[in-house]
Amino acid sequence: MKVQAIAVNTFREAVRDKVLYSLLFFAIALIGASVVLNRLAIGQQTKIITDLGLASISIFGTLIAAFVGIGLVSKEIERRTIFTIVSKPVSRGCFILGKYLGLVLTLAVEVAIMSACFLTMLAIYADDLVIPALWAIGLIFMELSVVTAVAIFFSSFSTAFLSGLFTMAVWLIGHFTPDLRVFGERSGTAMRWLTEFLYYALPNLRNFNIKEQVVHGIPVAAEFMALSVVYGLVYVSVLLVVATLVFERRDFV
């Protein structure tokens, strides 16, 4: 119930926050742009719509997860609202989990609105792609949940600005971890250690990317989907536990 109270309050803050609306506006504008593009590229409509639609859901979702997410946590510390939370019978883990779930709830609403626009458009041009696109969105949402956990983890010990930077870096590298490993295998020992470490420590966000398959109509194995979801959930749990441990030791000055 306490977790729920914090989550709902976080969601309420996000909804009443103007930043969020502007990001939403951008996402919708971008999807709208694909309509215009579509007129120019005859014969490629569905590919471009799918590409742009999924990419913008993913990118705007990530921006919201990284920046709004971090803002909502670090603001509690910077504005000292956390003083009255931590002094109540609320454990730090409870606070972290509540914040996290509130952000995920916010993202769910965001993604739902963006997806509704995108899928409506897609249905007009290629209704057979709607179901595969839904799967892709599901995995994007899982990816966003991981990115949110990364954001929470960083903001448990770092400033808002640095956390935002770190999160975006993890997101970028997270899409290239397999390449990183290949690169490491071709380099010296020290480099191999480093890339090996990064490969295991950073989330492999490719597990959540089936955009290509959807665009080209290639079916995705159910086992892959299931494994990706399990991987995401495990990754999120570990990050939240570590964030709680860091938060437990923290002084709020």
Add this chain to the structure above:
Amino acid sequence: MVALKVENLVKDFKRSITLRKVRVVDGLNLEIRQGETFGFLGPNGAGKTTTLKLINGLLHPTSGSIRIFGQDHRNVAVKGRVGFLPENPYFYDYLTAEEFLDFYAQLFGIRRADRRVRVRRLLERVGLAARAAEPLRKFSKGMTQRLGMAQALINEPELVILDEPMSGLDPIGRRDVRNIIVELKREGRTVFFSSHLIPDVEMICDRVGILVSGRLSEQADLHQRLEMTSPASDLRVSGISEETFERLDALSIRTVVRGPEILAEVPGDGSVEKLIDLVRADGGRIISIVPKRESLESIFLREAAPECTESSELEVDRF
């Protein structure tokens, strides 16, 4: 019964640039009895806020122990019996006063029906009932402080800890906060609040502790101490003869003649009564008798000032 017991509490901060440790709370011992109102006085930077944050689990002590109602202060069940108002509080400005208090009530696991009643009653108690539906963004400093008070009382706490509850308030606001504290005492709650406003503490506290450089330099029953250390009285008279004046002068610590009036500082050994009789027998007029209680302010200055002068001397030495 002891509500709060602090033993050998130490808190070091690292200065961020030099990484040198600064000891802000330095072996503090403190005991607050159940039902009393305790004033935690000290000059700015004495470590009051740091102590209260340690007690409320916002900071981790470097060493020492803090026990609330006999249990570790981080115990979640114990936290349910404590209310805390931080210094210069800031709250979620996107919430209305009602939503805000409801949210805090949820953090204590209070049921919905009870929450509604409690929130109503508290808003009334702090004089914000008419602003219940307004967002906190529109609240003045005084209103925020009142709401902070309400937030600290939402769980009907047995121990109420308030950090500078009256600072930044106008006289009306201060009076209201003072009245709330007096009411809390009447309800049997223990109140522990910090302040640098001496009159407020003097008026409503049972005991005070004076914190200087992270140590308690004085912890005393306010009434007892003030009586004990305040023996003298100021006596103002007029229309007495030369002879009576000489007797008066002999019995007084000192006398001052100001026009037709004579002001005498009389020691508290029963001389006052003797002198009153003398003046009346002489047909003189007694204008006023003011017992010279040692005020908290003079205690405060005596405890806190040597530190200040010491440190300023140090400064001088260094340059």
